[in-house]
Amino acid sequence: MKNLFQKLFAYFDSRLMLSTIGELAKKKTIPEHKHSFWYYFGGICLFLFIIQVITGILLLLYYKPTMDSAYESIQFIMSQVKFGWLIRSVHSWTANILIGAIFIHMFSAFFMKAYRPPRDLTWITGFFLLLLFMFFGFSGYLLPWNELSFFATRVGTDIAGTLPLIGKALKSFILGGPDVSGATITRFFWLHIAILPFFTLLFLGLHILLVQILGMSKPIGFPKAKVKEVPFFPNFILKDALGWMLILTLVGILCVFFPWELGKKADIFATTPLGIKPEWYFTFMFTTLKLVPAHFLFIEGELLAIFGFLIGGLIWLLVPYLDRKAAMEQKSPGFSLLGLIVLLYIIIMTALTYFHPNL
Amino acid sequence: MKKSISGLVIFLFFILFVPFHTLADGCIKCHKELENALKAPAEAFQMDVHQKYGLSCTSCHGGNPEQEDIDAKDDSFKGVPLRKDIPELCGSCHSDSLYMRKFNPNLRVDQMELYWTSQHGQLLKTGDIKVAVCTDCHGIHGILESSHPRSWIFPWNIPSTCGHCHSNKEYMKDYSISVYQAEDYKQSVHAHALLEKKDLSAPVCNDCHGNHGAAPPEVTSIGYVCRQCHPSASELFSESPHKEAFDELEISECEACHGNHKILPPSDEMLGTGEGAVCIECHDPESTAYKIATTIKDELDDFKSKMLNAENKLQRADKQGVEISEARFRLQEAHTTLIQVRNLTHSFSLDKIEEKIKEGTNVIAEVSEAGDSALKEAKFRKRGLIVATFFIFLLAIALLFKIKQIEKKIPQ
Numbered sequence: 042m043k044n045l046f047q048k049l050f051a052y053f054d055s056r057l058m059l060s061t062i063g064e065l066a067k068k069k070t071i072p073e074h075k076h077s078f079w080y081y082f083g084g085i086c087l088f089l090f091i092i093q094v095i096t097g098i099l100l101l102l103y104y105k106p107t108m109d110s111a112y113e114s115i116q117f118i119m120s121q122v123k124f125g126w127l128i129r130s131v132h133s134w135t136a137n138i139l140i141g142a143i144f145i146h147m148f149s150a151f152f153m154k155a156y157r158p159p160r161d162l163t164w165i166t167g168f169f170l171l172l173l174f175m176f177f178g179f180s181g182y183l184l185p186w187n188e189l190s191f192f193a194t195r196v197g198t199d200i201a202g203t204l205p206l207i208g209k210a211l212k213s214f215i216l217g218g219p220d221v222s223g224a225t226i227t228r229f230f231w232l233h234i235a236i237l238p239f240f241t242l243l244f245l246g247l248h249i250l251l252v253q254i255l256g257m258s259k260p261i262g263f264p265k266a267k268v269k270e271v272p273f274f275p276n277f278i279l280k281d282a283l284g285w286m287l288i289l290t291l292v293g294i295l296c297v298f299f300p301w302e303l304g305k306k307a308d309i310f311a312t313t314p315l316g317i318k319p320e321w322y323f324t325f326m327f328t329t330l331k332l333v334p335a336h337f338l339f340i341e342g343e344l345l346a347i348f349g350f351l352i353g354g355l356i357w358l359l360v361p362y363l364d365r366k367a368a369m370e371q372k373s374p375g376f377s378l379l380g381l382i383v384l385l386y387i388i389i390m391t392a393l394t395y396f397h398p399n400l
Numbered sequence: 401m402k403k404s405i406s407g408l409v410i411f412l413f414f415i416l417f418v419p420f421h422t423l424a425d426g427c428i429k430c431h432k433e434l435e436n437a438l439k440a441p442a443e444a445f446q447m448d449v450h451q452k453y454g455l456s457c458t459s460c461h462g463g464n465p466e467q468e469d470i471d472a473k474d475d476s477f478k479g480v481p482l483r484k485d486i487p488e489l490c491g492s493c494h495s496d497s498l499y500m501r502k503f504n505p506n507l508r509v510d511q512m513e514l515y516w517t518s519q520h521g522q523l524l525k526t527g528d529i530k531v532a533v534c535t536d537c538h539g540i541h542g543i544l545e546s547s548h549p550r551s552w553i554f555p556w557n558i559p560s561t562c563g564h565c566h567s568n569k570e571y572m573k574d575y576s577i578s579v580y581q582a583e584d585y586k587q588s589v590h591a592h593a594l595l596e597k598k599d600l601s602a603p604v605c606n607d608c609h610g611n612h613g614a615a616p617p618e619v620t621s622i623g624y625v626c627r628q629c630h631p632s633a634s635e636l637f638s639e640s641p642h643k644e645a646f647d648e649l650e651i652s653e654c655e656a657c658h659g660n661h662k663i664l665p666p667s668d669e670m671l672g673t674g675e676g677a678v679c680i681e682c683h684d685p686e687s688t689a690y691k692i693a694t695t696i697k698d699e700l701d702d703f704k705s706k707m708l709n710a711e712n713k714l715q716r717a718d719k720q721g722v723e724i725s726e727a728r729f730r731l732q733e734a735h736t737t738l739i740q741v742r743n744l745t746h747s748f749s750l751d752k753i754e755e756k757i758k759e760g761t762n763v764i765a766e767v768s769e770a771g772d773s774a775l776k777e778a779k780f781r782k783r784g785l786i787v788a789t790f791f792i793f794l795l796a797i798a799l800l801f802k803i804k805q806i807e808k809k810i811p812q
Contacts, residue, residue: 119723120723120725276803286792294785297721
C-alpha cells in the first residue's frame with residue numbers, strides 16, 4: 042500500500058513539482074503578534090466561498106430560473122429534496138456570513154495598514170472581490186422570486202435609474218426591460234452562476250497569489266526582529282481549520298434553528314409592501330438615500346448621495362496610494378480616523394434601518 | 401363667414417351662461433348676506449346635486465331671482481313647501497321620465513309611486529306629517545349624490561339617517577314600534593362588515609325594508625329578502641322539512657334562528673342542544689330532531705377539533721423551520737369543507753352533513769400525517785445537528801491538541 046502511494050506520488054511529483062511546492066510551503070511563515078487574530082478572516086472568507094460554490098452547484102440541480110417556476114423550484118428543494126432545506130439554508134446563511142467576514146477582513150487590513158505597497162494590488166483585488174460578492178448577493182437575492190426580493194430589486198434598480206445620462210439605459214440593461222420581469226431573473230441567474238464566478242475566480246486567484254508571494258503584512262511599528270514567525274504549514278493552517286470548524290458549527294445551528302425563509306411568492310401586480318429594504322449589507326446606502334434632503338443647492342439629494350458613494354468608493358480603492366505616510370512605514374492616524382468614521386457610519390446607518398424603519 | 405362665427409359664439413354665450421348666472425345671483429346673492437337660518441340654505445345649495453345640473457332656488461320655491469325689491473308681490477313665489485306637499489314637489493320632476501332623462505337616463509322615476517305604497521306614504525296620506533318625506537332622508541338644500549360618502553343615503557350613513565327618527569323615543573312615542581333597531585343593527589354582523597370592513601355590499605336598513613317603498617317585510621317574505629345575498633343557505637332551507645313546518649306555524653324563516661336587526665355573527669353554538677343552541681327552542685329532548693341536532697353538533701365539534709390538531713402540528717413544524725406550504729394548502733381544503741358543512745346545517749340533513757364531514761376528515765388525516773412527518777423531520781434535524789456538532793467538536797479538540805503539540809516544538 043505504501044509502495045503504491047509512493048509510486049503515485051512520484052508520478053504526480055514528476056509532472057506537478059509537488060515536492061517543490063511542499064518545500065515552499067514548509068518555508069512559508071506567518072508573523073505572530075497581538076493582532077494576528079485578524080489574519081484568520083482571510084481563510085474564513087475562502088472557506089465560506091468554497092461552501093458557496095458547493096451548495097450553489099447542488100442547488101442548480103433543481104433550481105429553475107423562470108418567473109413561473111423559480112419560487113416553486115425553491116419550495117420543492119426545501120420540502121421534497123432530501124437535505125434540500127439544509128443546502129438552501131447553508132447557501133443563504135453562508136452568503137451573508139461571507140459578506141460580513143469580508144467586511145471584517147477589509148477593515149482589519151485597513152486598520153493594520155496592510156494595503157501599503159507592495160501589497161497595494163492585494164488591497165485592490167480585495168476591494169473588487171467585495172464588490173463582486175455584493176453583486177453576488179444582489180443577484181442571488183432575486184432568484185427565489187419572493188415578495189421581498191422582488192420589491193427590493195425593484196427599489197435597488199430604481200436607484201440606479203436615477204443616475205444622470207446613463208441611469209435609464211443602465212436600469213434597462215440590468216433588468217432586461219423597464220421593470221423587474223422574467224428577463225431579469227434570467228439575467229440575474231446567469232450573472233450569479235457564470236459571469237460573477239468567472240471574475241471572482243480571477244480576482245480571488247490573483248488575491249491569493251499575491252498573499253503567497255508577498256506574505257502577510259506586519260502592522261506598522263512592529264520591529265522585524267521582535268515579531269515571531271510561525272510556519273504556515275501546519276501551524277497556521279491548523280488554527281485556520283479550527284476557525285472553519287467554529288464557523289461550520291455556527292452555520293449548522295443557524296440552519297437548524299433559523300432556516301432561511303422563502304416567504305410569499307412575488308406578485309408583479311401587487312403594490313410595494315411597507316418596510317421593504319435590501320439585504321443588510323446594502324442598508325447603509327439605502328438609509329442614506331432616505332435621509333438625504335430632496336435637494337441640496339441645485340443638485341438632487343439622491344443623486345448627490347450616489348455620487349458621494351462613488352467618490353467614497355474610489356478613495357477607498359486608492360487608499361494605498363493616498364496614504365503616503367503608511368507607504369513610508371510611518372503611522373498615519375488620519376487614515377485610521379477615516380477608517381473609524383467609515384466603519385461607524387456603516388454601523389449607525391445599518392442599525393437605523395432596523396431600529397427606525399420608518400425614517 | 402367670420403362674422404357669422406362671432407355671432408354664433410356670442411349667441412351661445414348668452415344662451416348658456418347668462419341665464420344661470422342671473423338665476424344664481426338673485427336669491428343666493430342676497431341670502432348669503434343674511435344670517436343663520438336664512439343664510440344656511442344659500443351656502444348649502446353650493447354643494448347640492450341640483451345646483452350641479454343647473455337647477456336653482458326657483459325650481460322649488462318659485463319667484464323671480466331678478467327682482468331686486470323683496471317686498472314686491474310675485475305670484476309665482478311659493479315660499480317654504482309644506483311637509484305634506486314635499487313628495488309631490490320632488491315627484492313633479494323625479495317622476496317625469498322625459499324631464500329626468502336629460503340629466504341621467506338611468507335614474508329611476510318610480511320613487512314617488514313607491515313612496516305612496518310605503519308605511520311613511522300611507523301615514524302621510526292620513527295627515528300624519530311626522531313621517532319621513534323625501535327631505536328627511538336626502539336632505540334639503542345640500543343634497544349630495546347618493547354615491548357621495550357624505551350623502552345621508554350613502555350605505556354607511558343609512559343606519560344613522562333612519563335612526564334619526566326611529567331611534568328617537570320621544571318622536572316615535574305615538575307609534576307602536578321599537579326604537580332600538582338602529583342600535584341593534586350596529587351590533588350585527590352586517591354592520592360590522594359595512595362599518596368596520598367598509599364593505600358597501602353589506603345590507604343596511606333599505607336592503608331589507610326597501611327605500612322609497614319602505615315597509616317591514618312580511619313573515620313569509622323574510623326568507624326571500626335574505627336569499628338575495630344568501631341563496632345557498634336559503635335553497636337548502638327550502639328543501640328541508642323546516643320550510644313546511646315554519647310556513648304552517650307562520651314562523652319567519654331565517655329570522656327565527658338568526659334574529660332581525662341584531663343578526664350576530666353565526667356561531668356553531670347555535671347548533672345542537674347546549675347553551676345558546678336555537679334548536680332547543682322548538683324541539684323537545686325526547687324528539688328525534690333533538691337527537692339529530694346533538695349528533696350534528698358533536699360531529700362538527702369533532703371535525704373542528706381534528707382540524708385544529710392538524711393545524712397545530714403544521715404550526716409547530718413551521719416554527720421549527722420545516723417547509724409545510726403544501727400541507728397548509730391542503731388544510732385550506734378542510735377549511736372550505738368546514739364552511740360547506742356549516743352551510744349544510746341549513747338542510748338539517750344528517751346524511752348530507754356526515755358525507756361532507758367524511759370528505760373533510762380524509763383531507764385532515766392527510767394534513768395531520770404531513771404535520772407528523774414535518775415534526776419528525778424537525779426532530780431529525782436537531783438530532784443531526786447534535787451528532788454533527790459532536791464530531792466537529794471532537795475534531796476541534798484533536799486539532800487543538802495537535803496545535804499545542806506543534807507549538808511546543810517551535811523555539812521561543
